[in-house]
Amino acid sequence: MFHRIGQFVVRRAWWVIVAWIVAAIAIIGSAPQLTAQTDESSFLPRHYESIQASLVQEKAFPASFTPAAILEFERTDGGKLTAADQADMNKVVQGLTDKHVAKVEKILPVGPQSISKDGKYALSMIGMEKGAMQKPEAADSAKALREGAKELAQGTALKAQLGGQVAQNLDQQDSSKLANALIGIGTIVIILLTLGIIFRSPIIALLPILSIFVYSMVANGLIADASKAFGLKADNSVSAILIIVLFGVGTDYFLFLMFRYRERLRAGDDRKTAVVNAVGRVGEAIASAAGAVIVAFSVLILSSLGMFTALGPSLAIAVGVTAIASVTLVPAILSLIPEKVLFWPSKAWQREPKNARFAAFGRTVERKPTLVAIASGALLVIFSLGSLGYQGTFDLASGSMPKTKESMVVQDTLMKAFSAGAADPSHVYVTTEGGGKLDQAALTGYIGELGKVDGVAQVAPKPTMSTDGTTADITVMLKDAPATNKAIDTIDGLRKVAHGSAPEGTKAYVGGITSIYKDINTAMARDYSVVFPIAALLIMIILGLLLRSVVAPWYLMAAVGLGFGATVGATSLLFQHVQHEPGLMFMLPMFIYLFVVAIGTDYNILMIARLREEAAEGHSPRKAAALAVQHGGPTVAAAGSILAATFGTMLLAGNSLFSEIGFSVAFGIIVSAFVMSLFFTPALTALLGRAAWWPGHAELAGHGSAPDLKVVEDDRLEPAGRG
Structure with missing residues (x-):
């Protein structure tokens, strides 16, 4: 089937490219604006007690005052507040009230009950209109309150700072914009540098960036449409993660195709034939890898938490668009660019490399599969033991923003000067x-x-x-x-x-918010017991269909499970024991599942598909493993390095939430690419022999690999020599 897709794309290359551009313009132009959801309670179903409590509150106390923001006063010299300061504080409060800031309902004056025991700090509670805190305009209101308070406090001995939920949302929004910019720039730079080093060609380095730019517009537009149609609740972290998924996965699939395209050129195919055969050979692997990722993401629709029910389908759409573009748009572009122009100024593409390092790895797997399987498996188990010390934390504000942000300073002051629980x-x-x-x-x-x-x-x-x-x-x-x-x-x-x-x-x-966190904790435990097993079962079915085997999927998923445990363990050891963090962000295991289990499976699929292809050529199980590592290893290593580095850019965001996600996923991808795919999986497959492909091993015995094709003058396809 994929040979036919390749032939169609080559024959209608310009039509395919124009269709993608028109689709991108049309979809992004008609898509609604995607807004972020910041209310933690909105992520929980109604049957949880914290949500039932909020419903009781709404019914019995419709005009109840729940502070959306807290205005904190203190003297600039650090001394105790005086009677004159009390008068100045009331002037600031009255001045803010007279400004009639949008969405602000009331600003309470500073009373004796809102002054700290040491007399150095005072609070004014600010209420907003019902439902206003969850709207994008709330951040504008917080900004107006913050700037207005500082302006009114000028000329006094007071310092006024704004904290509370809407202030945290404002600061988080600013941090997210900076994080997105750093991640986006860092990701593009890494892709350009890495592809430039691998292929020594500026055109190849730019090609995935330009193509991803086109189909990312399609993906973002479709995500916005789906969010509006199904009422999905977006989260502040979605945009940054989407950037990485689109560029990371898109570059992965580009490399899958590009390495095979170059291999076919070296085997003697002309440009168009090489594109057709490259799509035919890796199209199934790309489709299966994308299918596994899409399934893993889509299963999150079963989650109890709105954050994940929105994130899962959004990422599934992004990966689906990426996969379709990888077997249509990218091949169409490749078929139009002459080889000498595409690979300029390098001429290395014309020579078959010895791949000495990966050939050596392959020979090691071939000669000592038992030792390789035990050594690589033991490494995974050792890191997995670290996951026993995993401890979650719900302090999302502290985790997603630097401590120097004003809302964080106010929160710390509240905890020190008042009861730690006084803030909420x-x-x-x-x-x-x-x-x-x-x-x-x-x-x-x-x-x-x-x-x-x-x-x-x-x-x-x-x-x-x-x-x-x-x-x-x-x-x-x-x-x-x-x-x-x-x-x-x-x-x-x-x-x-x-x-x-x-x-x-x-x-x-x-x-209250702590009750909400308690219920989120319960919901997460429920999700782990439902989402993980269902996703594993569906991914195993996809692997079974790809490999025509009921044996291989079992040990492949066992390897993925070890990779998940090793990633959680390594992250726990680094952040909890080395950096002495109180815990990891509560949703981190789910993010590790999303990217290590789902995307990391790509490399296993690519390697095992190549291994099956070599076995279908008549090679013995051990020889097939050696050849798969030799020829597939460079692709896996390059793709894994780029994807790990792109996630590593999250360390530039400057907050612990993104740092934990960036490190854990980068580590997990490295484990998936360089431990599981290059050593553990090929070694186990070599040990199992043809039994690994049961019941499809009879097909292998008959050399069931699909033949390469050549494009003849009238655009028909004919069998070609293997080359």
């Missing part, structure tokens, strides 16, 4: 089940029980009552910062007491 207290909502009014006396004893929970710093002595008297809102401040694991553990005890000690005839719900 928890809430216990108690509501009657029969519709009657709550018993105030019973609530007094209930509040006392809540205050005894280990990890609770303070409980408001008087609850806020709904207008009909059926629901009470009890504010609970925790001893630990809202996003810490200790605070999340406290929610377990708080929920147990809140439910068990609730007055008769009432029902209690624990809400």
Whole structure:
């Protein structure tokens, strides 16, 4: 089939190129604007308690005041606040109120209860219109508040800084823009340099960049259309990850095709015939590799978390577009460029290299497959042991921004000067089940029980009552910062007491950001038990269809599982034990799954497909493994190096979230390419022999490899010599 696709693309090259350009312009021109979702609660289904608590709050307290931002005051000389400072703070608050900043509903004056115990810090709580915090305009409001406060504080002894959720969203947005720019530039530079070194040709170095630019517009437009059509919730990290996926995977597939195209030219094919045979030979591997990645990404639609239900399909669309472009747009361009122009100024493409290093690797696999399998497998197991110490953390703001950002400075001040949980207290909502009014006396004893929970710093002595008297809102401040694991553990005890000690005839719900993190943690555990097994099963089916085997998929997936464990282990060792981070970002294992398990499978597929091709030529299992490593090794090494380096650019972003993702995925890709694909998988296949291909081994015995073709004058295809 792929030979036929190659022939069509070669015959209609200009039509294919024009079709892609027209599609890119049409799709991007009609696509809606893709906006980011920043509300953590929106990522959870309604059956979780934290979401039920928010629904109770909306119904019973429609005008409740939940601070969207916090204005923090302190003296510029670090001293205690004076009566004159109190007057200046009220002037700043009144001045901001008079500005009527868009989306801002109220700004509370500084009162005695909002001054720290040491008298050095004071807070003014700022509320926004309902639902405004999740809109892009909220960042503009935060910017106006921040600039207005600083302007009004000029000429006083005060320093005013803005913190809280919308301020963090604003700072995170600025950090994300910088991160995206650094990642995009770094990725392009790496691709240009690496391809330039490999092929010694500026045209080949530029070719994937230009083609990816065209079909990335198609991918982004389709993602925006899908997000609008299915109500998917985007996350701030999606855009940076999309850049890397499009350029990383696109370059991978370009290399798969380019190495085989050059190989066919060296075998004596003319340019068009070489393109047709290159597509015919690696098209199935590209389609299978993309299919495995698309399946792995698409299964995230089963996730409980909105972040992943949006991210998975988005990345699946991007990879699907990349795969189609790799067997249509890229071959069409290659077929139009004369070889001497394409490879200029290098002439090395005309000579078959000895591939001495990879030939040596192949001979090692051929002679000592048992030793190679044990050594490479042991390396994976050793790193996997490090995953036993994995600890997750939910402090996304600290993880995704430098500590010097203003909202982070305010957060640190709140934790030091006030209760660590004061920045975002928890809430216990108690509501009657029969519709009657709550018993105030019973609530007094209930509040006392809540205050005894280990990890609770303070409980408001008087609850806020709904207008009909059926629901009470009890504010609970925790001893630990809202996003810490200790605070999340406290929610377990708080929920147990809140439910068990609730007055008769009432029902209690624990809400707040820490409760949301607790439920996200539960949802992640559920996702791991559902998403991973289903994705593994579907990828195994794809591998089985590609290899015509029910044996090979099992050990290939076992190798991928070891690669996943080794990646989590190495990342845990580096960040938790060497850099002494309190934990890794809670979603990191899912990102490792996305890129190490899904994309890393590409290299296994390419290598095992080449190994099967060599076996179909009549070579013994060990010889086939040696030839696969010799001829496929350079492709895997080049593709793995570029993809690992592109993810490594995330280390330039300057925050721990991207640093953890960048390191872990780069490490996982290196393991997938240089340990699994070059050594572990070929060695195991050599040891299993023809049994690895059962029940398709009969086909191999009959030399079932599809023949190469040549393009004759009337554009028909005829069998060609192997070359």
